[in-house]
Amino acid sequence: MPLGNRVKEFRAAKNLNQQELGSLVGASRQTISLIERGDYNPSITLALKIAGVFQKTVEEVFYLTEEE
Amino acid sequence: MKKKVGLKFALSMIGCALLGALCSIIVNFTQPSLTDIIKNLSDILIENSTILMIIGVIPLIIGSVLLSKAKSTIKANADLDEAEFEKTHKTLSLGLAIPSVIMPWIFMCFGFSLICTIRYQKATVFVDLLILLLEITWITIIQYQTVEQTKNIFPEKRGNVLDSKFQKEWYSSCDEAEKQIIGEACYKSYKTMNIVYPILYLIMIFICNTCNLSPFIFLMVGVLWLIQTLSYLIPSYKLEHGKKSRR
Numbered sequence: 004m005p006l007g008n009r010v011k012e013f014r015a016a017k018n019l020n021q022q023e024l025g026s027l028v029g030a031s032r033q034t035i036s037l038i039e040r041g042d043y044n045p046s047i048t049l050a051l052k053i054a055g056v057f058q059k060t061v062e063e064v065f066y067l068t069e070e071e
Numbered sequence: 072m073k074k075k076v077g078l079k080f081a082l083s084m085i086g087c088a089l090l091g092a093l094c095s096i097i098v099n100f101t102q103p104s105l106t107d108i109i110k111n112l113s114d115i116l117i118e119n120s121t122i123l124m125i126i127g128v129i130p131l132i133i134g135s136v137l138l139s140k141a142k143s144t145i146k147a148n149a150d151l152d153e154a155e156f157e158k159t160h161k162t163l164s165l166g167l168a169i170p171s172v173i174m175p176w177i178f179m180c181f182g183f184s185l186i187c188t189i190r191y192q193k194a195t196v197f198v199d200l201l202i203l204l205l206e207i208t209w210i211t212i213i214q215y216q217t218v219e220q221t222k223n224i225f226p227e228k229r230g231n232v233l234d235s236k237f238q239k240e241w242y243s244s245c246d247e248a249e250k251q252i253i254g255e256a257c258y259k260s261y262k263t264m265n266i267v268y269p270i271l272y273l274i275m276i277f278i279c280n281t282c283n284l285s286p287f288i289f290l291m292v293g294v295l296w297l298i299q300t301l302s303y304l305i306p307s308y309k310l311e312h313g314k315k316s317r318r
Binding site for chain 1 (some may be wrong): 157247
């Protein structure tokens with residue numbers, strides 16, 4: 004079951020670019036781009052850090068989708 | 072399900088055995104012509120080593136063009152937007168990959184040149200040595216420049232290509248996604264080589280037998296196969312069960 008996310012949406016709401024979000028969570032711009040495109044599932048640590056930046060719970064940012 | 076997999080395995084084994092037997096029959100009946108083909112091919116490669124080395128310049132030109140393209144994009148836009156960033160990153164990755172492929176090629180061609188010099192008493196090896204040094208320098212410049220440009224779009228990246236600890240430093244500056252990509256690419260390489268080595272081993276046995284060469288050649292392939300297997304198994308065992316276990 005693939006992982007969906009709302010990282011791009013929350014990032015835009017916080018007025019952050021990929022580089023800035025990456026710096027805040029200790030990841031590269033490329034990794035943020037991969038997560039937003041759904042090409043990479045982050046570790047629990049990174050998911051918690053991302054959710055922390057947006058002041059949301061992990062479940063609000065990441066969710067399971069039915070699509071294959 | 073288990074029975075089906077077992078049957079598939081047994082059938083593939085029988086298929087491989089039949090293919091091996093067929094190859095042996097073909098080789099047995101066509102041995103003189105096959106020996107001629109191998110000899111002619113070797114002669115062509117040996118006699119044209121300089122041309123083959125010069126061909127290696129083409130990927131280097133492509134790499135340089137890609138690098139300068141990425142360089143000018145980065146210089147023109149200090150803050151790349153998402154689309155430009157993706158495009159530039161792709162260009163830089165290609166710009167680094169294409170010249171890297173040429174390294175084994177030029178060393179192979181230089182090997183042909185050495186044989187040519189020894190066999191025909193020609194002085195081509197000096198010209199080829201010059202081309203080899205030129206191409207290695209060119210590759211190093213491309214790699215250095217590409218890494219520096221990559222650092223511009225990934226400020227967290229560390230390492231200097233000219234430093235012996237470059238790979239270690241670069242890897243440690245990669246985050247979890249990048250490390251996973253490296254891991255998956257390495258595993259694919261391991262799987263590919265596990266198919267390539269047995270095939271190469273059989274070809275080498277055949278060539279050694281038909282051309283009456285030293286068994287040392289296929290022994291070398293066997294040693295490389297062993298090194299690759301051990302260099303995968305030992306670290307993976309240590310990571311799973313050793314002191315540096317990930318658990």
